[in-house]
Amino acid sequence: MGKLTRRAMIAGALAVPFTARAQEWPPGQMKLIVPFPAGGTLDAIARLVQPGLQQRLGTTIIIENRPGAAGSIGTAAVAKSPPDGRTWLFVFDTHATNPVMQPSLPFDSETDLEPVMLLGTAPNIIACQPSRPYQTLAELIAASKAKAGGFTYASAGTASLGHLTMLRLAKRSGGQWAHVAYKGGAPAVNDAIAGHVDMIIASSAVLNSQIEAKLLRPLAQTGATRHPTLPDVPTLVESGFPDLVATPWWALYAPGKTPKPMIERFHAEMSTVLREENVADKIKTLGLTIVASDPDYMRKFYTEQAQIWGQVVRDNGLREGG
Structure with a gap:
């Protein structure tokens, strides 16, 4: 041996x-x-x-x-x-x-x-399909007010942090949108990419790869500060809503x-x-x-x-x- x-x-x-x-x-x-x-x-x-x-x-x-x-x-x-x-x-x-x-x-x-x-x-991200004309959160809010019936948005489910954040944002901004609840982030993302809803709110953990592939356009994030993976995307605080911070x-x-x-x-x-x-x-x-x-x-x-x-x-x- x-x-x-x-x-x-x-x-x-x-x-x-x-x-x-x-x-x-x-x-x-x-x-x-x-x-x-x-x-x-x-x-x-x-x-x-x-x-x-x-x-x-x-x-x-x-x-x-x-x-x-x-x-x-x-x-x-x-x-x-x-x-x-x-x-x-x-x-x-x-x-x-x-x-x-x-x-x-x-x-x-x-x-x-x-x-x-x-x-x-991780922060939530508000995003839309790149074919949509709005480039900023302010433009999205204005467009939702101008459209008869407003916009639809997807989230991971009723009473998810994304859903509740959008309810608070609607009250503060006057944005007009209706919630479409899904049984998780994956099916919500699929419909957002396909254009079946006007926008989506989901965590950066769910949306980062789609944003990187330019399948979705980020408009705002909900963290207290900008997330390092999305340094160019403003927070809701920066967008004029100082009390709106929500972290999934x-x-x-x-x-x-x-x-x-x-x-x-x-x-x-x-x-x-x-x-x-x-x-x-x-x-x-x-x-x-x-x-x-x-x-x-x-x-x-x-x-x-x-x-x-x-x-x-x-x-x-x-x-x-x-």
Whole structure:
């Protein structure tokens, strides 16, 4: 038998604790539930982290898309799942408004789910098909006022942050437009590119590639400052609406009563995978800013978002199916 080289000894020493950690994870197939259609941002993030998580946890992971009701159908499935570390949930910002929009939800977000982390944030972008004549947000607003019946705009769903932002913008600007709700960002983008709607509001994570390909023209973004991937696109604040800042977000949850050590382990592995160069670069390309917060921060963040945007839902009298 050949001699054991120093490199092999080091590799072996490193592999032992990694293997031991992997063996500690509960056996069985793991599910990452994405409560929106394939092709959207949550789906893209899940597929980016899947290989790294499989390796670090030593288990098989499948991604299951369960779209519908602004993400609440898939969320309900996770809320009812055993807290055994085999089911995890990705959510979008509609998670904070669904309890107000859908009072009959079969779960309580505060007690039936455990926050794991705020994954990341990105601004929303208001964009239109390049064939449309308006080049700025001001021109779009003026054109919507001049058109009989106004404009239509697409969003990822009723009471999504995009929808609520456009409601506030309409009140402040006098813009005339009607909402067309979709079951996620991907189908909304397809119709915007095809010209079936006059404009779209969606996150930079959803629209960046279409903007880069010149399939859509960006008119404004909703972050507090300009996003580095779109340095030439003004914010709503710069466009004359100083109190209009809205930042979409993505988060990760577990079923309620999932043991704290299990959440801590999954959080640690997810944080590591998110910061691996190949994953981080692709997420950055999506226009997403990685946060990877701790569970306590996510709990407080959710409460704040639910209070702020839940009130906008109430002020506009929004309800499921309305």
